[in-house]
Amino acid sequence: MTREPRGAVERMEDHQVAIYLGAMALGGVLGGAAPAVGPGLEHAINPVLGALLFVTFLQVPAADLLRSLRDGRFLAAALTVNFVVVPLVVAALFAFLPADQAVRTGVLLVLLCPCVDYVIVFSGLAGGDSRRLLAATPLLLIAQMLLLPGFLYLFMGPGLGEVVEAGPFLEAFLFLIVVPLALAWTLQAWAARRPAGARVSGAATATMVPLMAATLITVVASQVPRLGGRLGDVAAVIPCYAGFLLVMAFAGRAVARLFRLDTAAARAVVFTGATRNSLVVLPLALALPDELAVAAVVVVTQTLVEVIGMVACVHLVPRLVPDRTPG
DSSP states (O other): OOOOOOOHHHHHHHTHHHHHHHHHHHHHHHHHHOGGGHHHHHHHHHHHHHHHHHHHHHTSOHHHHHHHHHOHHHHHHHHHIIIIIHHHHHHHHHTTSOSOHHHHHHHHHHHTSBOOSHHHHHHHHTTOOHHHHHHHHHHHHHHHHHHHHHHHHHHHOGGGGGTSOSHHHHHHHIIIIIHHHHHHHHHHHHHHHOHHHHHHHHHHHTTHHHHHHHHHHHHHHHHGGGOTTOHHHHHTTHHHHHHHHHHHHHHHHHHHHHTTOOHHHHHHHHHHHHOBOHHHHHHHHHTSOGGGTHHHHHHHHHHHHHHHHHHHHHHHHHHHSOOOSOO
């Protein structure tokens, strides 16, 4: 029996991990070879991120989001691992960070916010319940935007409030959450009623992998020129990021067991606890004053560590959370 040839979209999905790694490498080369492009690319970050999140939300039917609100155990586990366990782990790691305020601010911004984009891809590759995780995505986004200012205050004290303004947080919430989500649900409603809408929705969904690759190229290339003489400070956070990944893999498994989740849901909880929202919080880091400019590079460094770590997690998480279905 011959198999039908796979289309370009399917082939990209089959090789998306390699595409993402290649995109980051290309971004690094571009940023190093042509540092003058950095400032221009920074202006492209929000548009490509908004497009990426629009396509992500397009895969979350409004009915699924409402059902996710009733999926009590999974939702409670995801919220617990991200907004109770993660801050405790970050507090333990905080003492090992460089004393530089910009570096610490960057680490806090990225580690305190759960991922809402490629976590779904990697979770699915490891046998996690990507559908439930996808449906919980808008709720995780809203929760992190509401809680992040309070977390920053707890870790950095009132002094940080004098340099971190509320405007970028509100702008990110509006343009990276509210607008993409509203547009996605509008297109879903059109697709449900008209064949033309269904075609547009299908075409938009097919752009997921290219948009993620474009986002990674844009983000990395725009931030490499910012390194300057701060390479040592940035490199010092790499062990922290690697340690966070390792600790959260086991912490996620413990939370999943506490809530008695099935195997697929448990793996999804491990991934949501371990992966962070570097791409969405980057605009917040870029809006910081000049004296904290290196925070953006610290955020992007987490992406580089994490994507490599996710490749390992795809193979290791199924062993950490084995299938308990009787053979």
